[in-house]
């Protein structure tokens with residue numbers, strides 16, 4: 230089922246997620262719906278807050294559905310190590326048409342549970358490292374807007390206000 234993606238400034242996007250404790254059919258259905266929703270919007274990452282649910286669940290697939298090996302469901306995830314620096318453009322399904330450069334760690338090691346509750350660790354660099362950091366921020370109620378430089382943030386807010394005025398947001 231395709232879920233509705235909420236846009237900035239919907240308050241749920243600022244809400245830190247509750248940890249998941251029950252790994253049941255309802256969770257697995259929600260994860261499947263999140264993948265379906267993300268693919269329908271051609272995104273590479275989606276956090277539960279973006280479909281109106283403040284829980285620590287995110288899905289990532291850099292292949293956008295083309296390579297099953299790249300499908301990642303991450304529950305209660307955390308970054309356990311970070312290294313280096315990258316400064317690249319990011320987008321967000323809750324900020325349609327906005328792309329801005331954001332500083333992130335170049336490499337991260339993460340730990341998370343899968344949709345069955347099994348803990349795993351994995352490393353990511355470049356785009357995958359950015360996706361981890363961007364999506365895990367969502368789970369803390371943090372948006373990439375607050376990771377932008379003050380200048381880019383005010384330019385972005387101006388752009389959003391213009392789109393809102395024109396009815397395109």
Ligand code: NI
Nearest residue numbers: 320321322323
């Ligand atoms: Ni996002």
